[in-house]
Amino acid sequence: GAGVSQTPSNKVTEKGKYVELRCDPISGHTALYWYRQSLGQGPEFLIYFQGTGAADDSGLPNDRFFAVRPEGSVSTLKIQRTERGDSAVYLCASSLRPGPSYEQYFGPGTRLTVT
Amino acid sequence: TQLLEQSPQFLSIQEGENLTVYCNSSSVFSSLQWYRQEPGEGPVLLVTVVTGGEVKKLKRLTFQFGDARKDSSLHITAAQPGDTGLYLCAGVSRYFGNEKLTFGTGTRLTIIP
Numbered sequence: 364g365a366g367v368s369q370t371p372s373n374k375v376t377e378k379g380k381y382v383e384l385r386c387d388p389i390s391g392h393t394a395l396y397w398y399r400q401s402l403g404q405g406p407e408f409l410i411y412f413q414g415t416g417a418a419d420d421s422g423l424p425n426d427r428f429f430a431v432r433p434e435g436s437v438s439t440l441k442i443q444r445t446e447r448g449d450s451a452v453y454l455c456a457s458s459l460r461p462g463p464s465y466e467q468y469f470g471p472g473t474r475l476t477v478t
Numbered sequence: 479t480q481l482l483e484q485s486p487q488f489l490s491i492q493e494g495e496n497l498t499v500y501c502n503s504s505s506v507f508s509s510l511q512w513y514r515q516e517p518g519e520g521p522v523l524l525v526t527v528v529t530g531g532e533v534k535k536l537k538r539l540t541f542q543f544g545d546a547r548k549d550s551s552l553h554i555t556a557a558q559p560g561d562t563g564l565y566l567c568a569g570v571s572r573y574f575g576n577e578k579l580t581f582g583t584g585t586r587l588t589i590i591p
Binding site for chain 1: 482484518519520521522523566568576577578579580581582583584
């Protein structure tokens with residue numbers, strides 16, 4: 364069955380470059396979440412979309428990070444002027460509706476390495 | 479900032495042994511979830527506990543939510559190599575009509591055949 368997919372699976376970029384990470388949620392899921400997981404740590408919340416709008420972006424670390432979901436389906440996480448500290452696995456999850464009554468299904472993640 | 483500390487951070491035991499993983503916080507959560515994550519994959523939900531003192535069983539796994547809804551434990555009986563993975567607890571908090579997951583620091587479990 365079609366789960367959450369993320370592309371690319373791996374991205375290596377140089378410090379200062381711009382990157383885009385894509386998430387394709389499960390069809391029909393209205394809620395979409397982005398998390399960042401550093402090595403040896405649990406995922407850290409970044410942003411959550413309900414439909415096309417960002418319902419909560421309080422986890423974005425600074426203004427170099429931005430995410431969009433223009434048609435309420437696919438989402439793109441954008442990072443400007445990347446720094447070595449941005450290296451991590453970026454996870455996307457979707458759920459049928461927002462809230463823990465609805466299970467979040469996670470994608471395999473995009474491993475970002477900033478050199 | 480809400481923090482969820484898990485212990486132990488790493489655990490390596492022989493097949494057939496029992497083990498307990500702990501998840502502790504100074505914050506109260508409306509519910510708590512446990513996930514398992516394997517290398518190269520995202521976390522997969524195992525269980526959600528909602529009521530203080532609640533105990534849920536999933537085959538050989540027993541999950542308990544603390545009475546004060548600040549802590550939780552995961553007990554595995556007769557561990558098997560297939561139980562190997564990263565176990566994550568996640569506290570659910572409600573605010574302004576939204577709900578947010580705060581993940582713990584993780585416990586990396588290795589079961590030796």
